[in-house]
Amino acid sequence: MALKLEHVSYIYGADTNLAIRALDDICLEIPDGQFIGLIGHTGSGKSTLVQHLNGLIEPTEGVITYDGRNIWEKDYPKKELRSNVGLVFQYPEHQLFEVDVFADVCFGPKNLGLSKAEIEERAKKALELVGLSEEFYHQSPFELSGGQKRRVAIAGVLAMQPKILVLDEPTAGLDPKGRDEILGQIAHLQKETGISVVLVSHSMEDVANYVDRIIVMNHGKVLFDDAPKEVFKHVKELEEVGLAAPQVTYILHQLKKCGFDVDTQATTIKEARDTILKAMKEGRTC
Amino acid sequence: MLRDITLGQYYQTESVVHRLDCRVKLVATLVFIISLFVVDNIWGYVLAAGFLAVCIKLSNVPFKFMVRGMKSILFLMLFAMVFNLFLTPGTPLITIWKLTITMEGVVFAAKMAIRLTLLIIGSSLMTLTTTPNHLTDGLESLLNPLKKLKVPVHEVAMMMSIALRFIPILLEETDKIMKAQIARGADFESGNLIQKAKAMVPIFVPLFIAAFRRANDLAMAMEARCYRGGEGRTKMKPLIYQKRDYIAYTVLLLYLVCTVVVGRVLPI
Numbered sequence: 001m002a003l004k005l006e007h008v009s010y011i012y013g014a015d016t017n018l019a020i021r022a023l024d025d026i027c028l029e030i031p032d033g034q035f036i037g038l039i040g041h042t043g044s045g046k047s048t049l050v051q052h053l054n055g056l057i058e059p060t061e062g063v064i065t066y067d068g069r070n071i072w073e074k075d076y077p078k079k080e081l082r083s084n085v086g087l088v089f090q091y092p093e094h095q096l097f098e099v100d101v102f103a104d105v106c107f108g109p110k111n112l113g114l115s116k117a118e119i120e121e122r123a124k125k126a127l128e129l130v131g132l133s134e135e136f137y138h139q140s141p142f143e144l145s146g147g148q149k150r151r152v153a154i155a156g157v158l159a160m161q162p163k164i165l166v167l168d169e170p171t172a173g174l175d176p177k178g179r180d181e182i183l184g185q186i187a188h189l190q191k192e193t194g195i196s197v198v199l200v201s202h203s204m205e206d207v208a209n210y211v212d213r214i215i216v217m218n219h220g221k222v223l224f225d226d227a228p229k230e231v232f233k234h235v236k237e238l239e240e241v242g243l244a245a246p247q248v249t250y251i252l253h254q255l256k257k258c259g260f261d262v263d264t265q266a267t268t269i270k271e272a273r274d275t276i277l278k279a280m281k282e283g284r285t286c
Numbered sequence: 287m288l289r290d291i292t293l294g295q296y297y298q299t300e301s302v303v304h305r306l307d308c309r310v311k312l313v314a315t316l317v318f319i320i321s322l323f324v325v326d327n328i329w330g331y332v333l334a335a336g337f338l339a340v341c342i343k344l345s346n347v348p349f350k351f352m353v354r355g356m357k358s359i360l361f362l363m364l365f366a367m368v369f370n371l372f373l374t375p376g377t378p379l380i381t382i383w384k385l386t387i388t389m390e391g392v393v394f395a396a397k398m399a400i401r402l403t404l405l406i407i408g409s410s411l412m413t414l415t416t417t418p419n420h421l422t423d424g425l426e427s428l429l430n431p432l433k434k435l436k437v438p439v440h441e442v443a444m445m446m447s448i449a450l451r452f453i454p455i456l457l458e459e460t461d462k463i464m465k466a467q468i469a470r471g472a473d474f475e476s477g478n479l480i481q482k483a484k485a486m487v488p489i490f491v492p493l494f495i496a497a498f499r500r501a502n503d504l505a506m507a508m509e510a511r512c513y514r515g516g517e518g519r520t521k522m523k524p525l526i527y528q529k530r531d532y533i534a535y536t537v538l539l540l541y542l543v544c545t546v547v548v549g550r551v552l553p554i
Contacts, residue, residue, distance in 0.1 A: 018298065056465050079471055087469040095466040097491035107488065111471030142495075156470060 003030040003164060008062035010048055022048040024220040030164055035190050037207030038200045040217030041242040046200050050166050054085040083112055086162030090169045092153030096141040101152050104141055108160040126159035129189050147178035164196040208246040208267045229265045248272040297414040303345035304415045307531040308424030314538050315412045321545040322401050330549025331400050337541050338408055347414050363402050370395040422447035427525055440516025463492045
């Protein structure tokens, strides 16, 4: 059930003198059960790309297929596609509108035409997955804190039970605690349900700890598409496009320079700690 | 989706018309509109259309781009034309059931269609070549004499510029909200009228909240910059007439005289 993009390009304002090529010949495949980080600085085309994934934007050139079928075929069931590929926009809490949390989460499954019992069961499950207990069900979404609102919005998409969940900067504007909570929950959810998750971010730090694969975008093109360890080898190139490797990578490179026998390919804090402790036990000094 | 609305939009490019003082453009638009209602024969309209064509050519705005914005007003124009066609008294031409098309009606409807088309294209040329900020600056400066009559000119101009600035912002916001709800399976196209109206709720509630949030932020930002009305406020770019502006005024005067002469004095 993979989503495939073949030579996809998109041009904004094609018939004006301000035409911008936002996506340039993108080839990607999103298989089942993978946790993917999509990274690029502002204006690199990330948000445009994710809107292609569930058929909100039609590519100017190229083909997008889901499960082998072109999604821009004449009578492709778009609703089905959108229930399979769930997209959570930036600041999703700005789209809440119902009188209470539970009703808002029900909006998605209701649109799929499911039975009332099924709708409620899905909503409950989704709210549980984002860590909101029953006491929140009948509160107005507008009375919640920023982080809670965002979880409600994410639950609203999860309730459609997508096979691929795409989150556009889910941590923007949250404090460090809120950010860690949301990311932790997404990672937990990915493991629990086995769905594919595409996490859009401009922060390597956010992504490095969780994902299996990183796609780096620059000027509408895919710059790198590989496992985190491989991508972070290109520290120089990443810096040139306005990104950075995680801080642990820098520390490990520095330690290596000082003569410690550390593994510079460690990407998470835990891996870094292990390799540093190992190097220290071996007793090398500067 | 909503990005297709071009009415009142600014088209960024380099041209003589873009560089003209905004006051000239405002006066020119006013003169052009007046001229359309002064003329009474075909030659007058030809002259007006010719003048507009030259202005469009000079402005470097593609004609295709301009016409795209007209589509939304087509319905209004058809509506007005049909009414005029049937409800103008005079010599009957064709009678269908109780409705009569008169000779006068046909002429009147045709005239009105030409007038409206020229009027809309003419005024959209102004908004396409003038940024909203310049527009309100020019308006404020032109209306300045009214200050003596205690008319709050600056406040009105400020409100106008804020309103104009919010159009694209709210359009963009609507676009985003619509997409987000479509992503959650919302359907805005199918169903009867009541179902369609109901489907708008998930757009309107977030849109209103967004509008209030934006307004609140803007008020805060203005206060943080010590805004307290127009009294003693200076401009970073004061409006000063250049040579080309005087030339433009002269051309405009010539045009007005010509249209009055051609459109009123010449027969038919």
